[in-house]
Amino acid sequence: MRRFGLPTLLLAVILGLVSPPGSRLLDTIRLMAALGGSAAPIAPRSVAYPGGRADLYGQSGPVLVLLPGAAAAGKDDPRLVRFAGALVGAGWRVMVPDLAGAKALTLSAADADEVARAVRHAPGDKVALAAISYAAVPAVLAALEADVAAKLAVMVAVGPPYDARRVIGFFTTGTWGGQRLEPNAYGKWVFVLSNARRLTDSGDRTLLEAIARRRMGDPGAAIDDLARRLGPQGVAVMALLDNADPERVAALIDALPPGIKDEIGRLDLSARDLSGFAPEMLVIHGRDDRIVPVGEGAALAAALPHGRLYRLDSLAHADLTVSGLADGWVLGRAVYRLLEWRDRMG
Structure with a gap:
């Protein structure tokens, strides 16, 4: 050798x-x-x-x-x-x-x-x-x-x-693919800031933006004083955010104001x-x-x-x-x- x-x-x-x-x-x-x-x-x-x-x-x-x-x-x-x-x-x-x-x-x-x-x-x-x-x-x-x-x-x-719908279901309910995870709340409040401007109700736009910025600054901050003043469009958004049942996610997305629901569809690569x-x-x-x-x-x-x-x-x-x-x-x-x-x- x-x-x-x-x-x-x-x-x-x-x-x-x-x-x-x-x-x-x-x-x-x-x-x-x-x-x-x-x-x-x-x-x-x-x-x-x-x-x-x-x-x-x-x-x-x-x-x-x-x-x-x-x-x-x-x-x-x-x-x-x-x-x-x-x-x-x-x-x-x-x-x-x-x-x-x-x-x-x-x-x-x-x-x-x-x-x-x-x-x-x-x-x-x-x-x-x-x-x-x-x-x-x-x-x-x-x-x-x-x-x-x-x-x-x-x-x-x-x-x-x-x-897009599956990601929204994750950051609202913590469930993805049948598994329970702990989501980072940042994604939820970015979603709110991104979509508040698509509401036709200017009052709800302002209130949702204030809610999102308050929670981004402090995840445990109280928001009841703002949430109770929301009209029907803002209530529909908060219903999705407050939901913990993955079986309800699809219906709650479908109940969103058209401007938000349509944009979700445009951003959905699936x-x-x-x-x-x-x-x-x-x-x-x-x-x-x-x-x-x-x-x-x-x-x-x-x-x-x-x-x-x-x-x-x-x-x-x-x-x-x-x-x-x-x-x-x-x-x-x-x-x-x-x-x-x-x-x-x-």
């Missing part, structure tokens, strides 16, 4: 690391370390395009359009900024659109138009797209348009919803034909997600022709910081796959 000396082994290791797979492995490790650390922030430059504005991080490399979820800080959310910086360190240019709906917590299927404009005007012939939480819904809707789909190489969704969805979709979801249950991400991945699910045991809903070797391995596989697309695009 031929023996290899230490210099030969070292040369083999070096050659392996500078090969494309080895280089991607090193970039994967660096990106995951940056996500979990506190690297120095990268200052973006503001760019404008017809119908929108965005922050652009990095000077070179393929472009990844990064969409913030439903958070008041929007594109300036510290977690999103950290994510953008980590991606720049892995060789991407990162474009973060200023999505007015997500920042104002007024979620709508019309947000897909903002996403589509951002993709159309992003630099390069091909781009990647990553969406956090709710932002996956307008991202998927935008990608159903032919010209947007033609420009998208790959998509990433972190903690995405799929079946009601869409996704059989022609072109890009590969990398879905990253944690089993312990209490805003959007992991089964939603699994269902979305299964509904797409090129969906891949990366299921972690422990993952904060919109934060890609993980602990433990098992979760690190799963997230590392997703990151490595994304970097394979980076190299194809570059």
